[in-house]
Amino acid sequence: MTTRLLASRALALRWLAVVAAGSMFGFAAAQTATPARNAPERTVGEWLARMHEASRLRSYVGTFVVSSGAATFSSARIWHACEGQHQVERVETLTGAPRSTFRRNDDVLTFIPEHRLVRSEKRESLGVFPDLFKSAAGTIGDFYTANRIGSDRVAGFDADVVQLAPKDGLRFGYRIWSEKKSGLVVKLQTLDKDGNVLEQAAFSELQLDAPLKPERIAQQMVVPPGWRVEKAEAQKTTPAAEGWGLKAAVAGFAPMSCYRRVSDGGVLQWIFSDGLASVSLFVEPYDRQRHQQEGAFASGATHTVVRRLQDWWLTAVGEVPVQTLRAFADNLERRK
Structure with missing residues (x-):
């Protein structure tokens, strides 16, 4: 991530x-x-x-x-x-x-x-x-x-x-x-x-x-001359098409959308919400050079859990308690 x-x-x-x-x-x-x-x-x-x-x-x-x-x-x-x-x-x-x-x-x-x-x-x-x-x-x-x-x-x-x-x-x-x-x-x-x-x-x-x-x-949204525009390309997809699923739902959180963020190296983003709180699961191939520190981190109400899942690297982010993110991480599974 x-x-x-x-x-x-x-x-x-x-x-x-x-x-x-x-x-x-x-x-x-x-x-x-x-x-x-x-x-x-x-x-x-x-x-x-x-x-x-x-x-x-x-x-x-x-x-x-x-x-x-x-x-x-x-x-x-x-x-x-x-x-x-x-x-x-x-x-x-x-x-x-x-x-x-x-x-x-x-x-x-x-x-x-x-x-x-x-x-x-x-x-x-x-x-x-x-x-x-x-x-x-x-x-x-x-x-x-x-x-x-x-x-x-x-x-x-x-x-x-x-x-x-x-x-x-x-x-x-x-x-x-x-x-x-x-x-x-x-x-x-x-x-x-x-x-x-x-x-x-x-x-x-x-x-x-x-x-x-x-x-x-x-x-005022007109881009000034000489400025570069970087488009964050996000292609709609489905977790099933990308080979992912949850073994069990996390109570109250429904899947909202799923994107492959092309401009960010093809990172997969799966978004969930209970109508108030939202959680995003970012999944990308594991890279030994970049992905080293697993654990949980907090900044105010925003919590982050990062974890290696076999050949993949998961970053779970949301304004939810850390146990909620761990529940998502524990239930995420590779299906193909």
């Missing part, structure tokens, strides 16, 4: 979903939220459907901050415009190396100034969180419970605070701040089994229903 591919996927997971992941504002919702009073109860699916629709139908401009741990954070400026079923988005990093990422529906362009490079790929092949309506959304309630635990203010907006708790140890919990009028997610925390915040993402400043025109943002 290449570092570049993992970095590209991490960028998409963080910035293109708006309901991303993140940890640092230093207080728990139970301490800051006003107790809920006489609020109509919604199911898990109803809360998520409302949030999903808000992210699709509302235009906004804001500064988004993602943090994990006491000293790790990043921020970006987001412009999100909607016109009918068409969506255009611009994300400008404010920390770290300069990056500009544009999305027009499923087309994603990332501009990397120091290399005068534009990386082009499809959003669908990135496994972007959440995969609510690509999965069996009706089963989400089998694995999560939802409770409105109060209200709070984020970036000047009143928000419902909703706790999504997992029913097993294969997935993390979430605490979500959803703007009361629109349902747009303005803050999200990813929680471990003890309720500790692993990551947090939040708008520090937000303008809802901003007067943005999609064509204005789309015009």
